[in-house]
Amino acid sequence: xxxxxxxxxxxxxxxxxxxxxxxxxxxxxxxxxxxxxxxxxxxxxxxxxxxxxxxxxxxxxxxxxxxxxxxxxxxxxxxxxxxxxxxxxxxxxxxxxxxxxxxxxxxxxxxxxxxxxxxxxxxxxxxxxxxxxxxxxxxxxxxxxxxxxxxxxxxxxxxxxxxxxxxxxxxxxxxxxxxxxxxxxxxxxxxxxxxxxxxxxxxxxxxxxxxxxxxxxxxxxxxxxxxxxxxxxxxxxxxxxxxxxxxxxxxxxxxxxxxxxxxxxxxxxxxxxxxxxxxxxxxxxxxxxxxxxxxxxxxxxxxxxxxxxxxxxxxxxxxxxxxxxxxxxxxxxxxxxxxxxxxx
Amino acid sequence: xxxxxxxxxxxxxxxxxxxxxxxxxxxxxxxxxxxxxxxxxxxxxxxxxxxxxxxxxxxxxxxxxxxxxxxxxxxxxxxxxxxxxxxxxxxxxxxxxxxxxxxxxxxxxxxxxxxxxxxxxxxxxxxxxxxxxxxxxxxxxxxxxxxxxxxxxxxxxxxxxxxxxxxxxxxxxxxxxxxxxxxxxxxxxxxxxxxxxxxxxxxxxxxxxxxxxxxxxxxxxxxxxxxxxxxxxxxxxxxxxxxxxxxxxxxxxxxxxxxxxxxxxxxxxxxxxxxxxxxxxxxxxxxxxxxxxxxxxxxxxxxxxxxxxxxxxxxxxxxxxxxxxxxxxxxxxxxxxxxxxxxxxxxxxxxxxxxxxxxxxxxxxxxxxxxxxxxxxxxxxxxxxxxxxxxxxxxxxxxxxxxxxxxxxxxxxxxxxxxxxxxxxxxxxxxxxxxxxxxxxxxxxxxxxxxxxxxxxxxxxxxxxxxxxxxxxxxxxxxxxxxxxxxxxxxxxxxxxxxxxxxxxxxxxxxxxxxxxxxxxxxxxxxxxxxxxxxxxxxxxxxxxxxxxxxxxxxxxxxxxxxxxxxxxxxxxxxxxxxxxxxxxxxxxxxxxxxxx
Numbered sequence: 001x002x003x004x005x006x007x008x009x010x011x012x013x014x015x016x017x018x019x020x021x022x023x024x025x026x027x028x029x030x031x032x033x034x035x036x037x038x039x040x041x042x043x044x045x046x047x048x049x050x051x052x053x054x055x056x057x058x059x060x061x062x063x064x065x066x067x068x069x070x071x072x073x074x075x076x077x078x079x080x081x082x083x084x085x086x087x088x089x090x091x092x093x094x095x096x097x098x099x100x101x102x103x104x105x106x107x108x109x110x111x112x113x114x115x116x117x118x119x120x121x122x123x124x125x126x127x128x129x130x131x132x133x134x135x136x137x138x139x140x141x142x143x144x145x146x147x148x149x150x151x152x153x154x155x156x157x158x159x160x161x162x163x164x165x166x167x168x169x170x171x172x173x174x175x176x177x178x179x180x181x182x183x184x185x186x187x188x189x190x191x192x193x194x195x196x197x198x199x200x201x202x203x204x205x206x207x208x209x210x211x212x213x214x215x216x217x218x219x220x221x222x223x224x225x226x227x228x229x230x231x232x233x234x235x236x237x238x239x240x241x242x243x244x245x246x247x248x249x250x251x252x253x254x255x256x257x258x259x260x261x262x263x264x265x266x267x268x269x270x271x272x273x274x275x276x277x278x279x280x281x282x283x284x285x286x287x288x289x290x291x292x293x294x295x296x297x298x299x300x301x302x303x304x305x306x307x308x309x310x311x312x313x314x315x316x317x318x319x320x321x322x323x324x325x326x327x328x329x330x331x332x333x334x335x336x337x338x339x340x341x342x343x344x
Numbered sequence: 345x346x347x348x349x350x351x352x353x354x355x356x357x358x359x360x361x362x363x364x365x366x367x368x369x370x371x372x373x374x375x376x377x378x379x380x381x382x383x384x385x386x387x388x389x390x391x392x393x394x395x396x397x398x399x400x401x402x403x404x405x406x407x408x409x410x411x412x413x414x415x416x417x418x419x420x421x422x423x424x425x426x427x428x429x430x431x432x433x434x435x436x437x438x439x440x441x442x443x444x445x446x447x448x449x450x451x452x453x454x455x456x457x458x459x460x461x462x463x464x465x466x467x468x469x470x471x472x473x474x475x476x477x478x479x480x481x482x483x484x485x486x487x488x489x490x491x492x493x494x495x496x497x498x499x500x501x502x503x504x505x506x507x508x509x510x511x512x513x514x515x516x517x518x519x520x521x522x523x524x525x526x527x528x529x530x531x532x533x534x535x536x537x538x539x540x541x542x543x544x545x546x547x548x549x550x551x552x553x554x555x556x557x558x559x560x561x562x563x564x565x566x567x568x569x570x571x572x573x574x575x576x577x578x579x580x581x582x583x584x585x586x587x588x589x590x591x592x593x594x595x596x597x598x599x600x601x602x603x604x605x606x607x608x609x610x611x612x613x614x615x616x617x618x619x620x621x622x623x624x625x626x627x628x629x630x631x632x633x634x635x636x637x638x639x640x641x642x643x644x645x646x647x648x649x650x651x652x653x654x655x656x657x658x659x660x661x662x663x664x665x666x667x668x669x670x671x672x673x674x675x676x677x678x679x680x681x682x683x684x685x686x687x688x689x690x691x692x693x694x695x696x697x698x699x700x701x702x703x704x705x706x707x708x709x710x711x712x713x714x715x716x717x718x719x720x721x722x723x724x725x726x727x728x729x730x731x732x733x734x735x736x737x738x739x740x741x742x743x744x745x746x747x748x749x750x751x752x753x754x755x756x757x758x759x760x761x762x763x764x765x766x767x768x769x770x771x772x773x774x775x776x777x778x779x780x781x782x783x784x785x786x787x788x789x790x791x792x793x794x795x796x797x798x799x800x801x802x803x804x805x806x807x808x809x810x811x812x813x814x815x816x817x818x819x820x821x822x823x824x825x826x827x828x829x830x831x832x833x834x835x836x837x838x839x840x841x842x843x844x845x846x847x848x849x850x851x852x853x854x855x856x857x858x859x860x861x862x863x864x865x866x867x868x869x870x871x872x873x874x875x876x877x878x879x880x881x882x883x884x885x886x887x888x889x890x891x892x893x894x895x896x897x898x899x900x901x902x903x904x905x906x907x908x909x910x911x912x913x914x915x916x917x918x919x920x921x922x923x924x925x926x927x928x929x930x931x932x933x934x935x936x937x938x939x940x941x
Contacts, residue, residue: 047779063784063796070776071622074613075643081569081605082615082620089621090777111613114606130478307603316595318566319622319775322573323741324366326564326599326624327703328590332738335603337733338546342498 007043015040016063027179027205027220028058028127029126032065034182035096035125039066041191042237042261044224050086050093051096053087054108056081057134058127058205060102066096078113084307085205090317091308094193095122101142104134105160112118112162116169116198118307124200126162127179129207130155130187130218137210144291148215162290162291163202172197174280174299178223179205181295187233187263188297194235196258197306204293225291230272230283230296234264255300274300348535351379352416354401354485355427359422361393366503367478367748368399370514371619372549372728373499374482374491375403379543380920383409383844385727385922390574390666396425403538409729410845411925414537421461423447431739436535440484442477442771450601459484464520464897467512476517483521489538509588550731552698552724556628556654557582559702561590561600562737566623566650569603569614571633573668575722576656579628610635612640615651615715619644620785622746622775624706626652629662631673634680641715642681643787645810648762648771649711650716650744656863657721657741657921667921671840671890675898677717678869684807686814688821689717689869693843698724700821703737710744712817723892723922724841725788745772762806763792769813814870821868824875828862834936835882837875839896841923844887848925849888851931857933866896872901884939886913886932892924913939 004013020029039049051071053059059079062071062141074082084093102125104112130143142162143155166174173195177185185203192199204213204223212219214223215225236245238260251267255274265274280298287294293305314321354371365386373386382403385704389395400411411417418427420441433439435453443789444462461480466473486496491926504510522590525531557579560568584602591600599847603810605611612625619627629637634655644651657673659665677689688708690701695706701718709716745766747753753774762782771792783794791797828835838846843865854860864878879885887897901909915931919925 047782048777051784052778068782070774070777070782072617073786073788074616075639075787078609078613079394082617083608084568084603084610084618085567085617085625086621087617088603088614089623089625090775093621093777110606111610114610117452118603125529132406181707193765236411248626279799310600312596312598313601314593314595314599317777318599318601319777321566323564323743326566327562327737327741332590333734333736336558340550340731341733342502 004081006067008045010040011044012036012040014046014051014068015066015138016065018063020064021060022057022126022210025208026057026211027129027207028061029064030179030182031125031185031203031205032061032125034185034189034280036065036189038186038193039096042171042190044094044193047273048092048094050095052083052095052097052122053080053290054099056100056103056132058098059103062100063129077103078104079103080108080111080120084115084118084120086306087120087122088311088313088318089118090319091313092317096125097122097192098127099124100191101126101130101140105141105162109160113165113169116166116200118310119304121197121308122199124198126200126202127205128202129205131207131211133286134206138240144217146291147217148213149211149212150216151210156217161284163298164281164284166200167277168305170200170301171200172304173199174302175200175297176204176293177200178222178227178293178295179203181227182221184233184295187235190235191233191257191263191297192262193256194261196302197304201287224341226292228287228292228294229268230294230298231265232268233296234266235266236262258302263297265328272296274298345533347537349537349539350403350405350541352403352536353412353414354400354403354417354419356399356419356481356680357422357425358397358399359424359718360389360391360395360397362421362478362601364399364421364473364478365399366720367482368401369728370482370496370499370503371401371485373502374486374496375401375538376549376730377498377543377885378492378538379494379541380538381405381407381541383727383729384839385411385723387921392694396422397939402648405541406851408848408925410848410922410924412924416516417485421445421448421478421661423479437486440481442835453536454682457484459521463518464524468520469518472513476514479514479517480521483518484525486518487522487525487533491538492540506547533587536569546732549728550695550939551578551726551728552692552695552720552885553580553656553726555695555731556702556718556720556725557736558586559699560626561586561670562699563703563706564624564741565600565706567601567603567614567624567625568627569605569619569625570612570627571605571608571629571895573630573633575658575726576628576630576633576654578865579654579656579725608636609640610734612651612653615653616640616644616649619649619651620710620776624650624710625653627703628654630656630658631676632663634673634676634896638681641687642683642685643717644927645681645685645687646787648713649775650706650713652709652718654717654718654720655721656725659918662769664810665920667722669813669841669890669922670918670920671842671895672892672918674719674891674895676773677719678899685872686811687715687717688712688817689719690813690822691719691839691867692724693840693865693867695729696735699734704822707742707818708821711742711770712813712855713744719840721841722901725846729844734751743807745770747772747774747780748778750780760792761794762790764809769809769816789875818870818872821870821872824834824867824878825865826874826878827859828881831860832862832882833875833884834859834861835878836861836888836932837864837866837878837885837896837900838888842890845928849929852925853932856929869899875900876904879904879912883911884913884936886935887914888928888932891916893920
């Protein structure tokens with residue numbers, strides 16, 4: 001039996017990780033599989049990937065994929081800062097980050113906001129289930145008002161919608177998806193990996209243990225039945241000529257991504273223009289009012305400079321610049337001493 | 345009348361934001377340019393404009409740099425502190441005051457000269473009258489004290505960076521002051537004079553924060569992430585200011601990234617991320633920032649990631665006295681974060697060391713794969729001190745045990761990210777992007793291969809290795825500076841900016857109790873064995889520090905053998921002001937009195 005290789009001649013095994021310790025049926029494990037498939041399909045170099053996470057169930061998952069990539073399971077809510085520092089140190093790395101709703105919408109909301117504001121070049125996978133899992137099922141700040149988890153009272157608080165927040169902050173790639181929509185999620189994940197800038201994928205990923213009951217608005221059944229898809233998606237990789245991709249029957253339009261690949265948006269129902277921030281916010285508000293979940297590429301802006309580009313750094317990653325270049329010369333110090341002595 | 349030459353103190357009372365700092369620095373630099381040992385202390389409020397500020401100039405042929413026992417010349421410009429400033433004058437003080445403030449000065453026992461400084465300055469330039477009225481007192485003092493014109497010209501040129509119009513205008517204000525004294529005062533009744541001394545051509549004045557900033561560049565800093573906080577902001581801004589000159593290639597691209605972070609948590613998080621990626625990264629902050637950074641500091645300690653944090657100590661706790669000085673953060677730096685942690689702390693005591701530890705902190709951090717603190721304070725960081733010149737690092741960068749190629753990795757038998765293969769407590773590491781033996785770094789318990797573990801024996805062995813790693817550093821971190829007397833009766837242990845008061849303390853003790861004392865200036869934590877030997881060798885040891893609780897004394901008590909503890913005594917004092925020799929010499933005398941009883 002021949003082993004199937006990807007475009008850089010690597011088997012999928014080179015993209016897998018350790019055995020998951022999450023609850024059987026957890027949405028997060030489905031997302032890990034999507035990450036493995038997308039990274040393999042896109043032909044990303046595992047050694048050039050860096051897996052980043054904070055603290056929580058979701059943040060444990062980098063141990064379960066991309067075992068040949070360095071990773072950093074940091075502290076609660078502070079993964080964006082660590083990623084920012086690492087991006088400055090090595091601009092040749094591709095950052096794939098996983099966070100949860102506790103990690104991003106509560107303790108780490110400040111860092112989330114500022115990473116978006118700086119347009120840090122990273123894929124930010126938000127595994128969003130509305131509850132804290134590792135501490136046994138408290139509501140998180142993204143829990144929907146009127147939703148009820150398995151134990152305890154109904155949630156009476158207004159949720160924080162990180163997609164809305166990101167759009168308002170000028171985030172350059174904002175998508176919402178569902179862990180149960182493998183096809184949609186895979187296309188969006190590949191597109192996010194091909195994007196330059198901050199790519200947020202807020203994925204509703206039901207917690208099978210604490211928040212998958214009938215009264216929950218984040219249960220598998222509820223999300224599946226109330227998913228309003230913006231488009232159907234097809235990701236066309238760089239190496240596939242766009243003309244050779246099978247055209248869908250209905251209306252569609254293409255978005256060209258940074259690495260030359262294409263995300264094809266096929267119209268279903270009323271069309272959504274992802275360059276229109278107001279339309280994106282409107283879709284989110286409408287869905288929320290109707291207790292629905294809108295999924296798909298909400299907003300996309302390929303024009304902004306990234307955090308690293310803003311720095312005017314040398315092209316070579318700083319981590320690879322030799323020590324004698326990083327340390328200014330002895331002559332430069334003599335010049336300074338002379339100037340301080342008022343003799344320059 | 346007997347002249348008092350090069351041995352007096354000026355106190356200049358102004359309001360914040362009136363431009364007095366320029367005038368005061370011109371006075372400082374003029375005297376310095378004349379070869380006169382002089383130091384300046386800016387006592388400023390936490391305020392943009394309006395609140396009182398004082399500048400203390402100490403002129404001392406003995407080289408004393410801390411504020412002395414009394415003020416000899418008092419300049420009074422500020423209505424808000426008028427009465428107090430006058431009341432604080434001892435008999436014989438020369439009082440120069442601005443009559444345009446229209447407040448009385450009734451001191452028969454002082455030499456009092458009233459000058460319409462604002463009116464005179466407005467005559468020169470109606471718009472800038474308030475600003476240049478400060479230059480009038482520079483002129484008054486120049487005439488009274490006998491300041492040299494060429495030295496004053498050079499100081500003006502430096503302060504106004506050669507801007508001709510500004511220099512001319514300010515020089516005219518100085519001349520107004522000089523002429524006023526010539527026409528209205530008899531300086532033969534005033535004892536205070538400045539006389540030139542041999543000028544050391546190598547000496548210059550610089551702030552500690554600028555010295556650290558430059559040192560950091562010569563350490564090859566690749567990322568500065570920071571959040572503004574007094575008194576450390578000028579350290580970060582110093583780094584930024586030198587990037588165009590020192591860290592830019594021929595295309596204008598930089599070798600040093602700078603991020604003004606959203607808070608101190610993010611600032612240190614970026615340092616940790618950058619250190620993990622393989623570059624030298626730092627942040628600069630003060631006590632409140634360190635409090636916020638503590639969680640990440642523990643992560644860096646446990647996951648073994650290099651980084652540098654400069655603490656420019658201000659007076660705590662809480663917001664405290666944000667524009668006053670202290671050595672109140674030492675214990676926090678040494679042990680920051682929860683659980684058992686220890687961090688190296690480098691403690692400069694002069695400008696050359698500020699520069700040296702600026703680059704050396706990175707060598708220590710990368711060699712030990714941990715966060716290293718530089719410990720400065722507001723006094724050292726924000727005041728100008730004499731410096732002999734900055735010395736280029738004598739050694740190449742110490743990048744520590746980083747495996748950069750497959751061959752290097754293969755050469756290590758039984759490699760594991762956290763395995764102590766050399767027996768020195770320091771493991772090898774590989775960098776992200778290298779593809780060499782990647783692991784998922786974590787703040788959770790981990791075994792020698794970096795894999796999650798909660799096993800008791802694995803955790804305990806890891807913690808003991810980390811302790812061994814730090815203990816081994818005691819002999820190669822910056823060692824104490826000793827000055828020992830033959831008799832070895834009394835030994836003084838001190839650190840940091842206390843260096844600038846120690847000579848005067850020593851002279852007071854010799855004068856008043858007829859005893860010379862040995863000195864040991866600690867320059868790093870964890871403590872060198874030399875400190876223990878110093879204590880062994882002396883009959884009585886007193887630890888001087890600028891805090892309430894005797895923080896270094898506490899560390900010594902915990903770490904040294906029990907039999908040494910009875911001979912150690914704490915002389916700790918803090919009121920926000922720079923350390924005055926009189927306070928500490930009294931504390932020392934009290935200790936010696938108690939011991940002898």
